[in-house]
Amino acid sequence: MRITDRIRFGTTRNDMNRLQNRSNKLYKELSSGKRINLPSDDPFGALQATGLKTHQRLLEQYDRNISTARINLYAADNALSQAVNVLTEARTLAITGVSVVGDTDSHRVMADGISQLKEQLFNLANSRVGDTFIFGGFQHTRKPYTQDALTGEVAYRGDRGAMKVEIGEGSLLDTTLEGAAAFGGGSATVSVTSAGYTGIPTIFGAYNGTDNMRVNVTVVNGGSPDTATYALQLTGPGGVGILNDDNGGLGYTLAELNTTPGLLSDHGIQLNIPDNRQVFAPGDEINADLLAGASEDIFALFDELERTLREMDDINSVGSVDYDGNGVADAQDLDNLEASIRSADAAVVNPLSPAEVDRMVRDGRRDRFRELANVRVQNLIGRLDQAMAQFSDSQSLIGLGLNKVDSASDANAFLNEQVTTTLASVEDSDFVTAVNELTLVENSLQAAVSTTSRVIQGVSLLDYLR
């Protein structure tokens, strides 16, 4: 082949261009630390890297979610442990209350103690992390438990839900709890403003998950004052049927609640009250309280315990205490006390029969009253134990959640490490190889340059023609 000067220069120029391009790429790779700077550097690698980066961001997100869950669960666990302590203290007080006889002040002190413990419990039930009340279910923005300023009665305003976060693909974890499951409570009051009320009162929360729950519906005031207790039965997920009327409400019939099934949702239990034009009158109040089957209402329990202890105190001080406040401590006070105990006794579950109370009155009031109160306290201690079980159920739920959080956190950390390693192997520059190659390219470039200078100085006839 004939070699002309243009070929000689052209060849070296092309070779040098190619080497320059290659070394430029290597410089870029080394200075950025990345093997893939544009998708065309390795299209499939770019595809992989994109997927891995998404995965990485997901894992970071899960970690953020996990820390929220962890904080909430720890706070709940802490609150429940403290609540158990409170309950234990209350139990000790109650037992002491039964065993101590005749000491004038001790029962009052105990009652005050119970009142304080209830206050503690109330604060624990309203625990929050940041702005989130952890025992309110979905209702995390307001205090789940409120206290009536007059009666001191505590009511649950949360619901049956639980806030959830994603801690892994398709894996959800509850970060709040239905407070009523541990602390109990659950009632609804409907004020009827016009005749012929129909509506859907919702009883928040408190359903313990079994199907033999009862609801006590009371209508008070103008229209037809009445009380009826209904047994509720699950008719399938989401449905509640109303089975029967336990103690024969008169003013409105079972059929009125029966015909329209209620609804059990995360939100609470909804009772449908159909058109009852002839039943309700303005000013009526409809109270719906969950009874059996619902969780033990710990605040009501404390109220009852406190009241009983105060009554025991009163019993001790009969004759010296002016119970009815008429200025004299006399037998009338004792009568009033009896009436009070009778009515209080009627309100408890498993009441003593009126005949039995009559017998006690006959047999000697004070001792019998004391006995009565002691039985009641014993009864309450049993319910306290029940409530303890409730708390430990909730605690073990939280324990499960915390386990889930820990294992998810470990799994995510492990995955993150894998993803990072893989991403690095896909995307990052292999420094040693790159440097080696750069050295090679630079050597070639050097060679090309020195060849070029040879070509330029080269052997030419021109040098020899004089």
Place this chain on the structure above:
Amino acid sequence: MGLTYALLNGASGLRATQTSINTVSHNIANSETAGYSRQRVRIGAQPGSVKDPRRGGRGAQIENINRVYDRFSSEQVRRDRTLLGFFESRERALFTLESIYSEEIAPTINGGFDSFFNSLRDLTRDPANRGARSHFLSGATEIASVFNRVHHDLRSLQIDLDQDISARIEQVNHLTSYIAQLNEQVVVSGDASMDFEDRRDEAIRELSKLVAITVIPEDSGTVNVQLNGIGTLVQDDLAATLQGLPDPNNRRVMTVEFTGIGSNVSRDITGVIDRGELGGLLDLRDQVVEDLIAEVNTMATDFAGAVNAQHTAGYDLNGNRGQDLFVFSDEDGDPAMNLKVNDAITANVDLIAISSQAQRDPISGAITGAVPGDALNGIAIAELQYMTRSAISAVQVGGGYTGTVEVGGSYNGRLYDRILNPLDLNDLDNRPGSSLEQIVLEVSGAGQPDVATFRISFDGGLTFEPAPPGDNPAAPAGNFTIADLNNLFLSKSNVTLQMGNNGSSFNLGDRVEVNLFNKDATFNRKVAETLQGVGQVAADNFQNMDVYGVRLNQSEKLRESIAGVSIDEEMLDLTRFEQQFAANSRVIQTVNELMDSVLELVR
């Protein structure tokens, strides 16, 4: 007079040598001229006269001056230039294209998806928090604006490419008229046409870089240049013209028009030019970038549809059903360009619907707002990120759900077109499994888990029936009856299934999933695949540039080795001719001396 003959022979030698030296100097002077072919003087012996045989030879004469030209290597160079031109012209635009999809350079759709879904997950931790809602809103705005930007960048790239194309068209016109002009000069200059031919060859080579051409030499010395597959570009001293015209029907993208020689009617040849720089640019604009635009549009529709379907199933902070989160500012325009967050929601973050139920007043039963901690609908939206079938619509429903389920986007348009063109209805059965022919309806969760596959068909209107079991064994027809599906609507961007009153079929927490067939990627994966596709196009292009660059080098070397000027060779020739010149001069001197001797005799 033999001496006079010798003198004349010497003179002819001098003349021939002078011409040779002149040619050598011409060669050396043009040794770096592009497209120059070295020239050679052919010297022949001038035979003696027949009338006077004793006179002997009559010295040397210049027969002609030729350029060294090899048709094969010239054509090789031309072909390789066409091949290389296709890829070389796109280098710059491909860098731009890559940077549109490159995460290091600009926010990408993939990153946008991630921030959208993750900001949503942040919100689900604290659903009632307005700050978290704004955070999510900015995530939603970001993904919308990334779609807008990618679409805008792709369109701008098309417009940039139009400028390149228009410059190439001008070059073609310039070169063809130049070639036509040179054709004329070659004819006029007759024997001295070598340099014009060189120039013409160079112009043809330039032209072949732009478009694929075939060159047919004519006897007259002119060349006829054909634009492959289209028609004659140059004939004699006439040239055809190309013209770039903005197409009003296609967003004013430029079409290439061809006006033949002697014609005044132009025709559109945009789709025919598929090689050379012009072909490369047109391919990039009309195939590569156009496909990417279509893809980003489909993706925007898919994404917005899927998110909206779930969002409208939820409840906002006021307890109302969600509105569409994403809307298109111009329903008829390109979806990716017009995608934006619903203005009503931008103005009021309370309207973000991430609760699965509304809060009711315990007393009146009236809706008072959303259940504050309930972010189940938000979680359901976030789960769209994992879903591998694109034509998904999963709606979590409450008890006795009735309503519509929208399957966002992903519909390939074929069925719709067929409805518009009833004539085509007949071939429906010939294409089973195309993306809309089957719909899978799946209910999972608390109620009655069930799967049913419906087959959509046409019976005058749009109807559906359970799919034959053979069609999709994995998803047998379930307990759903067709009665459960009341109606089905089809629009260009989505499919709407209307569920009848199914108080008994659905329960709270149920999930109704509707899947269209033939789709198999998550949103993220689809974007990543696009990125891979872009990278592959660019990588192939750069590789082809290398391959065809080397090939062109080889063929240019080959041409150069034949037609190029070698200085050494010319120096050698120069020395040779110098000596020849000296020898001829010596002849004349000798004859002169001899003449002098003869003249001495006379004195």
